Amino acid sequence: MYSLRNVNPMVRRIRVSPQSALQRRSEQITALLQQGEQKPFKEVIDISSGDSHKTGIKPISFVRQVLSVCLYPELLHDDTLPGDVRQRAQRLLGECDGGSVGSYTDSCGLPHVQRSVAEFITGRDGGVPSYPRNIFISAGSQTALKVMVKLLVRGEGVSQTGVLTPQPCPHTLPMLLEEVGAVLVPYQLREEQGWALELGELHRALTASRGHCRPRALYISNPGHVQSRKSIEWVIQFAAEERLFLLVNEVYQDCVYGEGREFVSYKRVLFEMGQQYSEMVELASFHSISNGIMGECGLRAGYMELVNVDPAVMVFAETLLCTDISTPVIGQIALEIMVNPPRPGDPSHNKYTQEILTNRITLAQNAQRAWEFLIGLPGVSCQPVTGGIFIYPHLSLPPEAVEQAKSDGLEADVLYSQTLLDEEGVCVGAGCEHGQREDKYHIRLCVLIPSATLEKVLARLGSFHLHFLDQFSQHA
Amino acid sequence: MYSLRNVNPMVRRIRVSPQSALQRRSEQITALLQQGEQKPFKEVIDISSGDSHKTGIKPISFVRQVLSVCLYPELLHDDTLPGDVRQRAQRLLGECDGGSVGSYTDSCGLPHVQRSVAEFITGRDGGVPSYPRNIFISAGSQTALKVMVKLLVRGEGVSQTGVLTPQPCPHTLPMLLEEVGAVLVPYQLREEQGWALELGELHRALTASRGHCRPRALYISNPGHVQSRKSIEWVIQFAAEERLFLLVNEVYQDCVYGEGREFVSYKRVLFEMGQQYSEMVELASFHSISNGIMGECGLRAGYMELVNVDPAVMVFAETLLCTDISTPVIGQIALEIMVNPPRPGDPSHNKYTQEILTNRITLAQNAQRAWEFLIGLPGVSCQPVTGGIFIYPHLSLPPEAVEQAKSDGLEADVLYSQTLLDEEGVCVGAGCEHGQREDKYHIRLCVLIPSATLEKVLARLGSFHLHFLDQFSQHA
Structure with a gap:
């Protein structure tokens, strides 16, 4: 049996990140829900990474159409697909050795x-x-x-x-x-x-x-x-x-x-x-x-x-x-x-532009909405977001929570994130992942997600946050 | 300007492989041919790597059909595609977070x-x-x-x-x-x-x-x-x-x-x-x-x-x-x-099986054909191939060729491969790539290629080989 003591010590030094641990926990909870276990929530929403398709953001049609023709060139003859899709696919296949994306x-x-x-x-x-x-x-x-x-x-x-x-x-x-x-x-x-x-x-x-x-x-x-x-x-x-x-x-x-x-x-x-x-x-x-x-x-x-x-x-x-x-x-x-997206006049131009714009608007509106919501929570401060897909609120956590985390061997923002996941089925990133200074606690939320999903996240987070503060004040 | 002397010495030690150099040369020749330059051959055939699609081996339809549906799920409704293609794609999309291969x-x-x-x-x-x-x-x-x-x-x-x-x-x-x-x-x-x-x-x-x-x-x-x-x-x-x-x-x-x-x-x-x-x-x-x-x-x-x-x-x-x-x-x-290929009774089973079988037969026949041809060349010995996609003949090269290679700073099988590429537009692998003992010279040819392409390769290789031996005997 190949055991740990024989493993490259440089590799053994690598710390498994709290985020990986959180995501694994999130998958386990999802599996339990699928097996019929009862929880206060019906599904886990994971906004800890920048994986927007996971939360339901839709892919751009033109991209997927071209890719599907490149994989299965018979579709070059499918005239339900826009002409520029087929032309682009043909052009790109011509660049691949042997005309195959398998080369x-x-x-x-x-x-x-x-x-x-x-x-x-x-x-x-x-x-x-x-x-x-x-x-x-x-x-x-x-x-x-x-x-x-x-x-x-x-x-x-x-x-x-x-x-x-x-x-x-x-x-x-x-x-x-x-x-x-x-x-x-x-x-x-x-x-x-x-x-x-x-x-x-x-x-x-x-x-x-x-x-x-x-x-x-x-x-x-x-x-x-x-x-x-x-x-x-x-x-x-x-x-x-x-x-x-x-x-x-x-x-x-x-x-x-x-x-x-x-x-x-x-x-x-x-x-x-x-x-x-x-x-x-x-x-x-x-x-x-x-x-x-x-x-x-x-x-x-x-x-x-x-x-x-x-x-x-x-x-x-x-x-x-x-x-x-x-x-x-x-x-x-x-x-x-x-x-090199479709250009004005190309059959797919309008749809492409519209889809990109829709995602952009969702992102910008979500960033604003999340910010307004978060700064309304007690003990939360948050910088407005002007770019990127994450919002990064700061949490002032009760000393009792920090103590509890310490005795569990965790950073306090990891404890917060874990409890949020367990109680409300929302998986966020913990600030300590990103090199936070000690006793500055943050969480990270991806906001390139469907607006309805964001509303669910905020509702769950809001009630959890109050409960979390309350719980640790009672302990005090 | 970031210059070589500042690069990680461990990285600088990495030797660029002769095969990469050969493949680059092969691409350059292809580019020249496309620009209209006249050569004794119309196209370069590269069988130095195991990239069979490059030489014209066709992908397996079922694989590509399923992939194209996974990329563009609108095709789930395309009933020109076999039912098991659409079922498989649906099943696999269900395994992807958010139902997207983009997650x-x-x-x-x-x-x-x-x-x-x-x-x-x-x-x-x-x-x-x-x-x-x-x-x-x-x-x-x-x-x-x-x-x-x-x-x-x-x-x-x-x-x-x-x-x-x-x-x-x-x-x-x-x-x-x-x-x-x-x-x-x-x-x-x-x-x-x-x-x-x-x-x-x-x-x-x-x-x-x-x-x-x-x-x-x-x-x-x-x-x-x-x-x-x-x-x-x-x-x-x-x-x-x-x-x-x-x-x-x-x-x-x-x-x-x-x-x-x-x-x-x-x-x-x-x-x-x-x-x-x-x-x-x-x-x-x-x-x-x-x-x-x-x-x-x-x-x-x-x-x-x-x-x-x-x-x-x-x-x-x-x-x-x-x-x-x-x-x-x-x-x-x-x-x-x-x-997990289509099973007997599935709509795509026969076609899938047939396509796999065709490739297998091509491979086995080519391995036999190449072996028979190669052992007929003077100064070439070759082991019959019973598995894998490469054949690996041994070359007895004239001492003059070995000398020439040495004075060019090359292994003799690299010189052979380079000259073959320049004169006949066939790109093969050189044995020294694979850790050959000194003064044992080999070349490596991928035989999972269309049979007609193999015939072209053998014809070009045969005439080149004689010419190469001849040239170096004359020099002697």
């Missing part, structure tokens, strides 16, 4: 998809050129990020690569950095300013890291907080001065909806700052089909664009991607459609 | 797919039970293998984990072992015996490795050479005595066609050897939708079954799979169909 593609993806991504970026950034050779298609943004961090890792002890990482950060990031051998250097986002990124805090974090690692990269979510152009310029200047490689998570670029806010890419600002910066600052930007409005998590595709990286380095990026053999072709095709 | 699944895959795989294995192994909890769905067998080797790696210097690895071996294996930090301990397959695995050689390799690493695992391809049951028993005894974890690549299990040969799984033999072995020997078996008759390389899915592994260890296997986020759902569904 491998290059490690960096189908050249046609690389080209479409580069054109999309050029258009998005007002003409700042993007080149297909700098585009790496991967099975999601995470895969590409891991490749990039692997390239950046070197040195040991005080010269080991450090990555400046926001707190809160995506919950998969700490594990990724640990797996690859990079040191996480935390910098705090300023909650009171809507989770703004502050230059002073970046300097503080950098200085504090000296002596225990060598920071070589700065990870940014754009948007997390929707940064102003000026703020992006400051960050780029900082990266230039400190010679930091910019790792910019731009997976929510199509989810900016705060009034007067717009998405501006780091690359665009970099190029508009002039040659002094545009020819020097090293940058990787990540995007995917999973996280944004499209929500195609299960198809697995994303891309990375590299800026100011020597072609000799890119060969190794490609080699590392190659160990994953090939990005799923179906995902690559969905990505192509995301960056 | 994430558990890290180990959809529970329904795990169950189908376990039932398939139980049936295949004559009732030896397989349990869904021991099945890990992954984005191809390679991904799962990497997870398993990661778990096995520990120690440093003389106690660093070694993996006994056949020569020749799959060309991706050396890079995988290096990436994860395991030591490759080579053992030679006996070419003259049809690439048989010999117990004496395993002992030799094990002994030779002592003092520079600690062998903890034995990698076997079953089939590579189609082993007899007796031979599998010996290997299992050896693994038991030496406490080696068995890593068994069984991705070609549906490709055994030599007369009187059949596939027997390591797990089945293990269980039939009695408790002394069946409760002790640790084993992981790998299978995928890419490599066998189905040839769905681009969809990315496979599975690993673990035997005699503590559940506490499996948690870490799951955690490591989790860093890849989720196996592509479309691939998982194709895998479900591969292990």
Whole structure:
């Protein structure tokens, strides 16, 4: 019997995340309900991850139609499908070896998809050129990020690569950095300013890291907080001065909806700052089909664009991607459609635009609705959301609850989330997942979900919250 | 500009494989042909990898039909599609969260797919039970293998984990072992015996490795050479005595066609050897939708079954799979169909069976045809193939060719393959990729390709071979 003591000690060190534990518990409860067990709720609603299809957000028809024709090309003759669906499928099949989505593609993806991504970026950034050779298609943004961090890792002890990482950060990031051998250097986002990124805090974090690692990269979510152009310029200047490689998570670029806010890419600002910066600052930007409005998590595709990286380095990026053999072709095709949607006049244009718009409106309205509801709860404060698909309220929990959690060996926000799941069947993320400072408790809710589902969540959460506070006050 | 000197030295050490270089050259030539450049051939035929769709092998209709309905559920109402296609799609969509293939699944895959795989294995192994909890769905067998080797790696210097690895071996294996930090301990397959695995050689390799690493695992391809049951028993005894974890690549299990040969799984033999072995020997078996008759390389899915592994260890296997986020759902569904095909009486049963059979017959006939042709060429010897999708002839090359290669900084079989590609537009694999001993030269050809394509390959290869020998004799 192969037992734990024989397992790689580096692997054994990996902490199973509270979120995984919560999701497993959520599945167990669902199974019990299906077996007929009685609970105060009929179904579990899981809004802990960014998986919007799971909660009932619908896929975009054009994407799915094209994919289904690519898989079963007999449908090319099915004239109940729109003409542009069949044309697109035919065009994309022509790019696949042997005309089959069952063939491998290059490690960096189908050249046609690389080209479409580069054109999309050029258009998005007002003409700042993007080149297909700098585009790496991967099975999601995470895969590409891991490749990039692997390239950046070197040195040991005080010269080991450090990555400046926001707190809160995506919950998969700490594990990724640990797996690859990079040191996480935390910098705090300023909650009171809507989770703004502050230059002073970046300097503080950098200085504090000296002596225990060598920071070589700065990870940014754009948007997390929707940064102003000026703020992006400051960050780029900082990266230039400190010679930091910019790792910019731009997976929510199509989810900016705060009034007067717009998405501006780091690359665009970099190029508009002039040659002094545009020819020097090293940058990787990540995007995917999973996280944004499209929500195609299960198809697995994303891309990375590299800026100011020597072609000799890119060969190794490609080699590392190659160990994953090939990005799923179906995902690559969905990505192509995301960056190259039907155009005005195309038969599918109206429907496509309408479906995307509907999801966007749902998202923006939900973000507003959830915020209004949450700030009305006692002991809850919450920053309004202007971008992304999550809302992240702060909880002031009774000391008795914190004590109880401590004696259970849990963070207090995990205890809160677990109890919410058990009592009301709502699964949310716990703030400690995202690198929260101790005794600052948060939960995370995905709001790219059907509005009716959000109402159920808020109703359950509201009554639970009062009950939870009450219970621990009684204990006191 | 991020330059090579700043890249992770471990990554910089990775050697770009000659096969990647060959495939890139092959794509460049294809691009030139498309731009109208004149060559002695009209198209490049690439049979260097196991990508059979690329060469024109057709996908299995039922698989593609079900997948297309899963992607675009409107097709559930399309009664031109067979009833069992629509039923299967409906059933599988019911297993996806939110009824969408766009949702994430558990890290180990959809529970329904795990169950189908376990039932398939139980049936295949004559009732030896397989349990869904021991099945890990992954984005191809390679991904799962990497997870398993990661778990096995520990120690440093003389106690660093070694993996006994056949020569020749799959060309991706050396890079995988290096990436994860395991030591490759080579053992030679006996070419003259049809690439048989010999117990004496395993002992030799094990002994030779002592003092520079600690062998903890034995990698076997079953089939590579189609082993007899007796031979599998010996290997299992050896693994038991030496406490080696068995890593068994069984991705070609549906490709055994030599007369009187059949596939027997390591797990089945293990269980039939009695408790002394069946409760002790640790084993992981790998299978995928890419490599066998189905040839769905681009969809990315496979599975690993673990035997005699503590559940506490499996948690870490799951955690490591989790860093890849989720196996592509479309691939998982194709895998479900591969292990649970239409049954007699189902509307699609005949067509499915026929299509699989056609591919099998093509494969077996091609293997025979290629062998007969190759042994007729001067300076070529070749073992008959009884399983798998590759044929692996040995080349006796003129010393002048070997000299020439050396002065070009190449292995002689790479020079041969490059010249074959340039002059005749046929891309084959070079034996040195697979860990060939020096001055033993081989090429590798995939024979799961349309028969007409095989004829073109043989004709081009035959005339090239004579010309190559001739050219170097003239130089002498």
